[in-house]
Amino acid sequence: MGAYDQEGGVVGRAVFAVLASLVMLASPVTVSGAEDSGAQTGSSASIEGGLVDELTASGSGRFIVEFAGRADLSAAADVNGFVQRGQYVLDTLQATQRSSQTEALALVAATRGAQAESFWLTNVMLVAGDSALANRLSGVAGVTRIRREKVYPLVRPVATRPVILGTPGEPEPGISTIRADEAWADGILGSGVTVANIDTGVEYTHPALVDQYRGNEGAAGFDHDYDWWDPTGICGDTPCDNAGHGSHTMGTMVGGDGPGPFSPDIGVAPEATWIAAKGCEDFGCSEGALISSGQFVLAPTDLAGEDPDPAMRPDIVNNSWGGGPGDEFYLEVVQAWRAAGIVPVFSAGNAGPECGTVGSPGDYTESFSVGATTFDDVIADFSSRGPTLSGDIAPDVSAPGVNVLSSVPGDGYEAFDGTSMAAPHTAGALALVLSARPALAGQIDALTGSLRDTAVDILDEQCGGDADGDPNNVYGDGRIDAFA
Numbered sequence: 001m002g003a004y005d006q007e008g009g010v011v012g013r014a015v016f017a018v019l020a021s022l023v024m025l026a027s028p029v030t031v032s033g034a035e036d037s038g039a040q041t042g043s044s045a046s047i048e049g050g051l052v053d054e055l056t057a058s059g060s061g062r063f064i065v066e067f068a069g070r071a072d073l074s075a076a077a078d079v080n081g082f083v084q085r086g087q088y089v090l091d092t093l094q095a096t097q098r099s100s101q102t103e104a105l106a107l108v109a110a111t112r113g114a115q116a117e118s119f120w121l122t123n124v125m126l127v128a129g130d131s132a133l134a135n136r137l138s139g140v141a142g143v144t145r146i147r148r149e150k151v152y153p154l155v156r157p158v159a160t161r162p163v164i165l166g167t168p169g170e171p172e173p174g175i176s177t178i179r180a181d182e183a184w185a186d187g188i189l190g191s192g193v194t195v196a197n198i199d200t201g202v203e204y205t206h207p208a209l210v211d212q213y214r215g216n217e218g219a220a221g222f223d224h225d226y227d228w229w230d231p232t233g234i235c236g237d238t239p240c241d242n243a244g245h246g247s248h249t250m251g252t253m254v255g256g257d258g259p260g261p262f263s264p265d266i267g268v269a270p271e272a273t274w275i276a277a278k279g280c281e282d283f284g285c286s287e288g289a290l291i292s293s294g295q296f297v298l299a300p301t302d303l304a305g306e307d308p309d310p311a312m313r314p315d316i317v318n319n320s321w322g323g324g325p326g327d328e329f330y331l332e333v334v335q336a337w338r339a340a341g342i343v344p345v346f347s348a349g350n351a352g353p354e355c356g357t358v359g360s361p362g363d364y365t366e367s368f369s370v371g372a373t374t375f376d377d378v379i380a381d382f383s384s385r386g387p388t389l390s391g392d393i394a395p396d397v398s399a400p401g402v403n404v405l406s407s408v409p410g411d412g413y414e415a416f417d418g419t420s421m422a423a424p425h426t427a428g429a430l431a432l433v434l435s436a437r438p439a440l441a442g443q444i445d446a447l448t449g450s451l452r453d454t455a456v457d458i459l460d461e462q463c464g465g466d467a468d469g470d471p472n473n474v475y476g477d478g479r480i481d482a483f484a
Contacts, residue, residue, distance in 0.1 A: 044138065044139055044143075045137075045138040045139070045140075045143040045144050045145055045146060046138075046144075046145050046146070047134060047135070047138055047145075047146045047147075048145070048146065048147035048148055051063060051131075051134065051146065051147065051148055052131045052134060052135065053131075054148075055129075055130055055131035055134060056130075056131040059130060060113070060128065060129055060130045061128070061129075062126060062127065062128050062149045062288070063126075063127055063129075063134060063146055063147065063148060063149060064124055064125070064126055064127075064146070064147050064148070064149050064150075064287065065104060065116075065124060065125040065126075065127055065137055065143055065145075065146050066123075066124050066143070066144050066145040066146070066147070067100040067101060067104075067123045067124065067125075067142050067143060067144060068100065068142050068143075068144050069096045069097075069099055069100035069123055069142065070096065070123065070332075071092045071093045071095070071096040071123070071336075072092070073089055073092055073093075073335065073336060073339035075088070076088055076089050076092075076339040076340065077339070082311070082341070082441065082442065083310070083311040085340060085341060085442065086298070086299065086310025086311060086313055086340045086341070087310055087311075089298065089310065089336060089339050089340040090120075090298065090299045090308060090310045090340075093120045093121060093123075093336060094120045096120070096123055097118065097119070097120035097123055100123055100142050101118050101123070101125060101142075103140050103141065103142075104116075104125060104137055104140045104142075104143060105118055105125070107133075107136060107137060107140060108125075108127060108129065108133070108137075111129060111133050111136075113129070113130075114127065114128060114129035114130075114133055115127070115128045115129070116128070116129075117288060117292070119291050119292070119295065120295065121291060121294050121295045121298065121332065121333055121336055122291055122294075122329075122332045122333060123332075124291070126149060126287070126288040126291075134146050149286060149287045149288060150286075150287045150323075150329060151284045151285065151286050151287065152284070152285045152287070152290065152321055152322060152323045153283060153284055153285070153321065153322075153323065154199070154200065154243075154245055154280055154283045154284070154285060154320065154321045154420065155320050155321055155322060155347045155349055155350055155359075155418055155419050155420040157245070157248075157416035157417055157418040157420060157421070163405065163412075163413055163414055163415060168263040168264075169263065170265070171258075171265040172264060172265060172266050172404070172405050172406075173375045173400070173403075174252070174268075174375065174399075174400035174404050174421075174425055175265060175266075175267075175268060177375050177377075177400050177479075178268070178399060178400065178425060178429055178479070178480050178481060178482045178483075179481055179482055179483035179484070180268045180269070180428065180429065180432060180482045180483070181258075181259075181265075182482075182483040183432050183436070183482050183483045184258045184259050184270075185259070186483075188432050188435055188436045189258050189259075189269060189270055189271035189272075189432070189435070190254065190268075190269025190270065190271045190272030190428070190431040190432055190435045191271040191272070191435055192434075192435055192438060193269065193272040193273075193315050193316070193431040193434050193435050194214060194272065194273045194274070194275065194313075194314040194315055194316075195253050195254060195269070195272050195273075195274050195275075195314055195315065195316045195317070195318065195427055195428070195431055196274065196275045196276060196277065196297050196314040196316070196317045196318070197246055197249050197250055197253070197274075197276050197277075197317065197318045197319070197320070197424070197427075198276075198277050198279040198280070198285075198290065198293045198294070198297065198317065198318075198319050198321070199241075199245055199246030199249055199250070199276065199278070199279065199280055199318075199319075199320060199321070200241050200242060200243035200244065200245045200246040200247075200278065200280045200282065200283075201230070201234075201235055201239060201240050201241035201242065201243075201246045201247070201276065201278040202239050202241055202246050202247050202250045202274070202276045203239070203240065203241045203247045203407070203408075203409040203410075203411075204216075204222070204228075204238075204239040205411075206247060206251070206255075206407045206409070206411055207262075207411055208251055208255035208256050208262070208264075208266060208267070208407045208413075209247070209250060209251060209254065209255055209274070209407055211257070212254045212255075212267075212270065212271070212272065212273055212274050213227065213239075213273070213274060213275075214226075214227045214273040214274060214275050215227035215228060215239075215275075224237060224238065224239065224303055225301075225302040225303055226275070226300040226301065226302065226309060226312045227275045227276075227300070228275065228276060228277075228303070229276075229277040229278065229292070229293060229296035229300070229301065229303075229305075230277075230278040231277070231278065231279070231288065231289045231292035231293060231296075232278055232279075232280075232281050232286070232289050234278065234281060235278055237303045239276060240409075241409050242282060243280070243282045243283060244408045244409055244414070245280070245283070245320070245420065246276065246278070246280070247406075247407050247408050247409055248406040248407060248408055248414065248416060248420075248421070249318055249320050249406070249420060249421070249423070249424040250274055250276065250407070250424070251266045251267055251406035251407030252266060252267060252268065252404060252406045252421060252424035252425055252428065253267055253268060253269060253272070253274065253318060253424045253427050253428040253431070254267040254268075254269055254270055254271075254272045254273075254274050254428065254431075255267035255270065255406060255407050256270050257270050258270040258271070264405060264413065266405055266406045266407060266413070267406075267428060268424075268425055268427075268428025268429055268431070268432065268482065269428040269429075269431035269432050269435070271435075272428070272431045272435070274314075275300065275312075275314060277292075277293035277294075277296045277297060278293070279292070279293035279294075279321070280321060285321050287329065290321075290330065290333075291330075291333065294330070294333040294336075294337070295308070297313060297314060297317050297337065297342065298310060298313055298336055298337060298340050298342065299312075299313060300312040300313060310340060313340060313342060314342060315341075315342065315343065315431070315434055315441060316342065316343040316345060316427050316430050316431055316434070317337065317342055317343070317344055317345065317427075318345045318423055318424050318427040319344065319345065319346045319347070319361070319423070320346075320347045320418075320419070320420035320421075320423050320424065321347070321420075322346060322347060322349055322359040322360055322361060322362050323359055323360055324359055324360065325356065325357070325358060325359055325360060325363050325388065325389050326360060326363070326388075326389040327359075327360040327361075328360070328364075329360075330360065330361040330364075331361070331364055331366070333361075334361055334364055334366045334367055335366055338366055338444055341441065341442030341443075341444065342444075343368060343427075343430055343444050343447060343448060344361075344366065344367050344368060345367075345368050345369075345370065345423050345424075345426055345427045345430070346361055346362035346364075346367045346368065346369050346370070346423060347362060347369070347370055347418070347419035347420050347422060347423040348362045348369045348370055348371045348372075348383060348384040348394065348395040348419045348422075349362060349383075349384035349419055350372075350382045350383070350384065350418055350419055350420075351382075351384045352379075352380070352381060352382050352383045352384050352385050353381050353382075353383075353385065354385065355385045355386070355387070355462070355463035355464070355473060356385065356386065356387060356388075356389070356463070357384040357385055358384045358385065358386050358388060358394040358395060359384060362384075362394065362395065363386075363388040363389070363392075363394055365390075365392060367396075368396050368397075368426070368448050369394055369395040369396050369476075370395055370396065370397055370398060370399050370401075370419060370422045370423040370425075370426045370476075371383040371384065371385075371395040371397075371398040371399075371401075371419060371422060371474070371475060371476060372398065372399070372400070372401025372402060372417070372418060372419045372421065372422040373398045373399065373400055373401060373402070373422070373458075373475070373479050374400070374402045374403075375400055375402070375403070377456065377458055377479050379398065379458075379460070379474050379475060380401055380402050380417065380419075382417070382418070382419075383395075383398070383401065383419055383422075383474075384419065385462075385463045385473050385474050386463060386464075386465075386473030386474075387463065387464060387473050393465050393466070393471050393472065393473055393476065394473060394476065395475075395476040396448070396452065396471075396476045396477065397426060397451055397452060397455050397475075397476045397477050397478065397479070397480050398422065398455075398458070398475045398476055398478065398479045398480070399422040399423070399425035399426045399429070399479060399480050400421070400422060400425055400479075401417065401418055401419050401420070401421040401422030401425070402417045402421075403415050403417060404416055404417070404421035404425075406421070425480070426451065426480055428482075429451060429480050429482040430447060430448070430451065432482050433447060433450050433451065433482070434447060437450075451477075451480050451481075452471075452476075452477040453477075454480075454481050454484030455476075455477045455478030455479060455480050455481060455484075456478045456479045456480075456481055457470050457477075457478045458474075458475040458478050458479060459472065460472050460473075460474040460475055462474060
């Protein structure tokens with residue numbers, strides 16, 4: 001995993017002055033302080049062990065401030081209309097942010113050298129400041145915990161194999177294994193569906209991806225507003241991919257043109273459009289970048305991070321990253337996506353073959369997690385197995401994740417192994433189903449249930465599961481079939 005320097009990391013996309021009223025919180029808000037911080041005694045919120053000493057020794061650093069308020073999104077499913085439902089979720093989350101964070105933001109603004117990025121999606125702040133500021137924030141009403149910012153690994157591909165391009169006109173084996181090419185023959189290629197990934201970025205000019213990019217306006221050029229977000233500051237306002245992982249996963253979702261003349265045909269849903277958020281600096285993904293990216297998925301913004309518009313949100317988001325089991329840091333993000341009708345697809349992880357190794361966020365009940373198989377429907381040795389720490393069956397389904405050819409920066413192609421490759425097969429298959437049955441938009445259980453119900457059953461009792469072995473903690477409900 002690539003290390004992320006907490007001292008040198010980017011706190012936000014833009015630093016701007018606090019407006020006259022902190023009640024009018026933007027999304028995200030970044031504030032810069034003015035005065036020296038003082039000591040705080042009698043703190044009421046817990047501070048993670050050792051954090052104050054680390055901040056004192058280094059002079060300053062980045063830390064997360066958690067707040068007590070939680071938005072009630074239970075009514076979102078009853079809001080009619082794609083636009084209205086998304087706006088309801090955004091408004092509800094931002095109202096909770098405003099009621100919780102105003103005092104803390106004012107404190108940061110009054111502290112010389114300090115900065116804070118305020119998030120509405122999880123009701124936390126990412127602060128850059130010293131130990132005295134951390135102590136003072138712990139005494140603010142509604143602050144429940146102050147802790148280190150975490151860094152999560154991408155589900156790094158297990159191996160890279162020599163590139164052997166298939167026969168022109170024939171899809172890659174993963175495509176035919178899940179029968180996506182048979183859906184193409186019926187005219188189902190993903191049109192009308194938008195997918196996203198949170199990853200290392202995407203080489204948007206790659207010949208396998210450029211036509212599907214939502215920011216591609218043809219002869220008018222490219223408009224990246226609402227289609228690209230980089231909270232890391234590595235790429236800036238123009239999409240890029242400095243690690244290759246994100247271009248690969250996007251290629252598996254939408255790359256190529258299916259039955260058309262382009263070769264190689266690497267993508268499951270080649271007529272779907274895509275947007276992307278760079279939530280991973282390289283092979284490590286900082287917590288702040290992941291949350292910021294999650295906000296962009298729910299309510300895409302312009303390149304300045306302003307004017308969030310949930311009407312521009314995708315139908316499906318692929319996440320080929322994660323950490324160890326039982327970490328709920330991204331749970332509120334996934335729950336909010338679901339409330340807005342976005343399908344959250346996650347790789348199960350590459351910690352197999354031991355049981356109980358499916359990582360977070362893939363182990364959430366609300367996530368749709370994917371294990372990796374060979375083209376012959378044999379589980380990959382590295383594919384993480386269930387059960388989850390709560391005893392639930394995981395992964396949900398399995399898909400090809402061995403020797404998967406897809407796009408990489410430099411207009412090239414490489415073959416990778418990993419559940420990182422299996423998850424975008426599944427995201428692409430969901431796009432095909434939604435394209436064929438648009439009435440399922442926003443109906444996450446029905447949409448994912450269609451893949452569960454039609455998956456090819458593969459029984460395996462080594463890690464438990466239902467009494468009859470279907471579903472089980474190795475394959476889930478089975479290997480997906482996009483044309484069943």
